[in-house]
Amino acid sequence: MKKLKCLLVDDEAPAIRLLESYVKKVPFIELIGSTTNPIEALAVIEKEELDVIFLDIQMPTITGIQLSKIIKDKIQVIFTTAYPQFALESYELNAVDYLLKPFDFERFYSAVLKVKPKEIQNIQTDTNEFIFVKTDGKNNFIKVYTKDIIYIESLKNYVSIHLENDEIITYNTLKHFQNELSKKKFIKIHKSYIVALPHILKTDSLTVYLSNSKNLPIGDTYKKDFFETINKFMV
Incomplete structure (x- = not known):
């Protein structure tokens, strides 16, 4: 990098x-x-x-x-x-x-x-993009702007959405979020994690370092796709 x-x-x-x-x-x-x-x-x-x-x-x-x-x-x-x-x-x-x-x-x-390195700063994101996440109750939802999502974590039958100063847990699968967010600067790096590209500070061959000081492992299965994506932003 x-x-x-x-x-x-x-x-x-x-x-x-x-x-x-x-x-x-x-x-x-x-x-x-x-x-x-x-x-x-x-x-x-x-x-x-x-x-x-x-x-x-x-x-x-x-x-x-x-x-x-x-x-x-x-x-x-x-x-x-x-x-x-x-x-x-x-x-x-x-x-x-x-x-x-x-x-x-x-x-x-x-x-x-x-x-944030310039190549990460310059990734274009639509600040108005959002999703609705289901919380407790049949018709209870919360709006989440995609620009605020740092990473998403699988918790067996639940998913934890990590924001800058908050965490939202919802009954869902990581695959569902992968399908919904794949075209919005998100990428799966591990069987348990999806990360937002704009929030990556740096990476090495094993680890992704995020803007909230969280370090996440890169799974062997996902390395090829992940680093191919990162290379697109090299200058």
């Missing part, structure tokens, strides 16, 4: 060195550059195709918040700061995560797993 291209921006050199050491430990991240000057960062952003920027907030000339507003949705942002009071504003800017200094490698890695 193509590596995530990142830029580090922090006005303190020790913070830059720590982030660089963390980036080196993650095999799927490529460090494009680092700078203590937010103005220089803008030049790099214009020149390079970046996936994510690790961005300090309290900096001279331009704050991290201001820089984030300038780049808008061009690049995913992970804020790195010693000031917790900016957390709410950062999420209003749709930041991927907010790392409060000092943070360890484990916390850094959990943030990185939330970053």
Whole structure:
């Protein structure tokens, strides 16, 4: 899989060195550059195709918040700061995560797993597509937008639909959902799992890593079809 291209921006050199050491430990991240000057960062952003920027907030000339507003949705942002009071504003800017200094490698890695590669971001999905799922009771149904489904899990006679902040269990089969969702960017990776392609962060030969930090196994029977599908989005 193509590596995530990142830029580090922090006005303190020790913070830059720590982030660089963390980036080196993650095999799927490529460090494009680092700078203590937010103005220089803008030049790099214009020149390079970046996936994510690790961005300090309290900096001279331009704050991290201001820089984030300038780049808008061009690049995913992970804020790195010693000031917790900016957390709410950062999420209003749709930041991927907010790392409060000092943070360890484990916390850094959990943030990185939330970053979506461009080939996954660019998958087109209709935000209005939905299905109705039967719940308890003869005529009880709940609307589920397909863009919110991260993965679907077989539980013998039931199916669990995993959303970002919710889980819906319904009496049905995985095969039924496979037939219904096969043309909507979903793929079966295991006898017990169907995953949504837009929510895949990365994969190796054995495992799929999802946007909700869940890791799912890839069954031998499904590997060929799965990786053929993934290869269609390679750039």
